[in-house]
Amino acid sequence: MSVAKKAISYILAEIVSILMISVILLITINSNILSKDNMKKSFKDSGYYYNLYGIIQESAENEVMPSGFEETVLDNVFTEEKINEDIDTVIDCIYSNKKIEISTESIKQTLDANIQKEIQEKEYIVSDEAQASINEFEKAIIDTYTNHITYSENTINSIGGHIHKIQSLIKIFTIILCVAIIVLLVVLFFVNKIALGISFIISGVFFVALNLYSGTAVAVNNILLFNWAFSKTIIYILNNLLNSLFIAGMVLFLIGITYIVIIEYINAKLFVKYKKVN
Amino acid sequence: MHNSIAKNNNPVFWKAIEAIIIDIIVASIGIIIIILAIKLLFGKQIKTAIDYVDVVSLKTDSTIVKDIKFDKKTESIVSYPEYGTRYGNIRIESLGISLPLYFGDKLTYLRYGVGQSSGSYFPGEGGSIICMGHNNRTFLYDLPKIKNDAIIEINTTYGDFRYKVYQTKIVDMYDVDELTVQKEKEILMLYTCYPVETLGDKKERFVVYAERVYE
Numbered sequence: 129m130s131v132a133k134k135a136i137s138y139i140l141a142e143i144v145s146i147l148m149i150s151v152i153l154l155i156t157i158n159s160n161i162l163s164k165d166n167m168k169k170s171f172k173d174s175g176y177y178y179n180l181y182g183i184i185q186e187s188a189e190n191e192v193m194p195s196g197f198e199e200t201v202l203d204n205v206f207t208e209e210k211i212n213e214d215i216d217t218v219i220d221c222i223y224s225n226k227k228i229e230i231s232t233e234s235i236k237q238t239l240d241a242n243i244q245k246e247i248q249e250k251e252y253i254v255s256d257e258a259q260a261s262i263n264e265f266e267k268a269i270i271d272t273y274t275n276h277i278t279y280s281e282n283t284i285n286s287i288g289g290h291i292h293k294i295q296s297l298i299k300i301f302t303i304i305l306c307v308a309i310i311v312l313l314v315v316l317f318f319v320n321k322i323a324l325g326i327s328f329i330i331s332g333v334f335f336v337a338l339n340l341y342s343g344t345a346v347a348v349n350n351i352l353l354f355n356w357a358f359s360k361t362i363i364y365i366l367n368n369l370l371n372s373l374f375i376a377g378m379v380l381f382l383i384g385i386t387y388i389v390i391i392e393y394i395n396a397k398l399f400v401k402y403k404k405v406n
Numbered sequence: 407m408h409n410s411i412a413k414n415n416n417p418v419f420w421k422a423i424e425a426i427i428i429d430i431i432v433a434s435i436g437i438i439i440i441i442l443a444i445k446l447l448f449g450k451q452i453k454t455a456i457d458y459v460d461v462v463s464l465k466t467d468s469t470i471v472k473d474i475k476f477d478k479k480t481e482s483i484v485s486y487p488e489y490g491t492r493y494g495n496i497r498i499e500s501l502g503i504s505l506p507l508y509f510g511d512k513l514t515y516l517r518y519g520v521g522q523s524s525g526s527y528f529p530g531e532g533g534s535i536i537c538m539g540h541n542n543r544t545f546l547y548d549l550p551k552i553k554n555d556a557i558i559e560i561n562t563t564y565g566d567f568r569y570k571v572y573q574t575k576i577v578d579m580y581d582v583d584e585l586t587v588q589k590e591k592e593i594l595m596l597y598t599c600y601p602v603e604t605l606g607d608k609k610e611r612f613v614v615y616a617e618r619v620y621e
Contacts, residue, residue: 142436149440190513193540194599195606252605261606268607322429329433334440346459388429389422396421 137320144312145330151305152335152376158298160369162291164223167365168216174364177212179357180276184211187272195265201242205235206273214277218284225288228278232270239266279354321391328384335377339370476530476564483528483564494529494562496520496537496596501548505539507560516540520596526587529560529567533589537596541608546598550574550612558594558616569594569616576600577611584613592618 160166171177184206192199214230221228243262247254254262278284316324342348348366352359444452474493475484487493487509494507496519506519515521520539527533539546556571569592577584585595594616599608 138432138436142439145436146440187513190517193517193542194608196542196603197605247605254605258604258606261604261608264607265605322425326429326433326436329430330436330440333433333437337437337441346456348459351459384433388426392425392429393418393422396418396425399421400417 134320137316137323138326140312140316140319141323141327142330144309144316144324144327145334147305147309147312148327148331148380149334151302151309152331152373152380154298154302154305156369156372156376158295158302160365160372162295162298164219167223168219170365170368171215171219171361174361176357176361177208177215179360180215180355181206181208181211183355183357184273184276187276188269191265191268191272197243197246197265201239201246202269203242205238205242205269210234211277218278222284222288223291225292228284230274230277232274235270235273236266239269276355279358322388325384325388325391328380328387330384332377332379332381332384335373336381339374339377342370474528474562474564481530481532483531486528489524490515492519494560497559497561498549498552498556499559500556501552503546503548505545507537507562511538520545526595527589527592529562529594530565530592531589532592534585534587535560535592535594536585536587537594539596539598541598541600541602541612546596547602549596549598549614550600550602552614556616557619558596558614560594568619568621570619571614571616573615575613575615577613579609579611594618 185202188202188206189199192201195201217230218228220226243266246252252258313324313327316327348370349363351363351366353362473485474487476482477484490508490510490512492506492508495504496507497504508515508519508521509524511521511523516539520537522528523536523538526536529535539549541547541549552571552574554571554573558569558571560567560569575584579599585597595613596616597611597613600610600612601608602612
């Protein structure tokens with residue numbers, strides 16, 4: 129093989145590697161972050177619903193402390209099932225680009241009933257002014273709940289608008305890149321078989337190196353956003369993403385190195401046979 | 407000579423090894439080219455992303471200051487406590503109140519005692535000290551019963567400080583002008599939600615003003 133042909137084949141291998149890296153990144157992001165079902169699973173597996181229940185309960189207790197009411201006023205107001213349902217609703221709204229609508233009617237009814245029960249038991253006399261304060265207190269408790277479920281409704285609504293567009297773009301690019309990769313791999317196979325294996329090795333080592341770099345340069349496991357429950361879930365999702373890329377990298381590397389070893393062994397055998405004959 | 411003998415015994419193996427090593431070197435050059443290209447084209451964006459993650463990450467290598475160091479000459483704190491740590495006690499003997507004192511005014515800390523606003527000075531620094539606590543029976547329910555000339559003691563890990571009450575006020579919760587931070591005089595401002603007896607959301611604050619007593 130001429131030097132020029134070899135050089136061109138290695139350049140093509142480099143291009144194939146870049147395309148493979150791009151397509152794997154797109155597929156991984158699409159199946160991890162942009163997948164509604166995967167996000168719901170991640171929230172569940174990271175214990176988000178249970179952890180958030182604890183945070184909401186504690187935040188509401190902070191509102192109860194200066195109110196004059198006992199903490200029992202919060203009994204059964206919040207449940208893990210309701211939190212689970214509402215978080216799933218928020219996720220559904222984000223991925224279908226719909227406005228978030230969470231019902232707090234059941235929370236209000238239970239809280240109201242608990243307040244009335246305490247007022248009757250302790251024989252409080254509730255003036256119009258006190259009733260207005262109680263209404264404010266109920267609103268504060270409900271706001272505590274909705275703020276922890278949605279965090280920032282405006283931000284979430286704007287994210288939802290972009291997710292659809294990104295998903296469509298990723299699908300189109302993935303198809304184009306896959307076609308390009310297949311064509312170039314076929315070309316490489318006939319031009320320089322070794323270069324094909326080299327492209328796999330380059331892509332594989334890139335992802336392994338990315339994983340190692342992110343472990344040292346980026347403090348993913350120390351992220352703190354909004355609250356520790358949300359942070360734990362974000363860390364879980366990011367670590368899953370990095371692990372997926374690492375596994376993809378290892379698979380590509382092993383395919384590449386195995387392929388090269390086989391081809392070079394065959395080439396060596398042919399070379400030695402040719403040498404002996406001549 | 408040994409190498410050539412070994413190579414002559416198994417020429418296919420060594421030929422393959424030679425070729426594989428060259429291929430790995432070529433692959434390594436390829437990886438370096440890709441990494442350099444990414445650094446060149448997206449270096450700024452990557453740095454911005456890493457800086458952002460740093461901003462939202464807890465620093466795990468920060469030193470926790472256990473002892474507050476107070477310089478008596480300059481009357482200033484040399485090493486401040488970590489936000490959210492308990493650094494003393496606040497006592498009002500006339501009301502039978504003795505509560506832990508925390509640096510920080512988040513609701514999380516107010517569950518356990520009296521919080522000191524991070525925007526105010528520390529006891530002993532000669533400026534305004536703003537503290538707050540919940541108005542339930544565990545904490546500052548009896549605060550509105552305080553009289554002028556009552557003594558409030560703050561016992562810290564770096565010294566004990568006494569303050570004499572000279573005024574009390576009921577202010578609107580949004581009226582921050584009633585809690586001015588200044589450095590001319592050491593004034594303790596301790597407040598709680600008001601009225602203490604009613605139920606629900608409280609829109610007022612009962613504020614106690616006390617001046618430092620120097621012995």
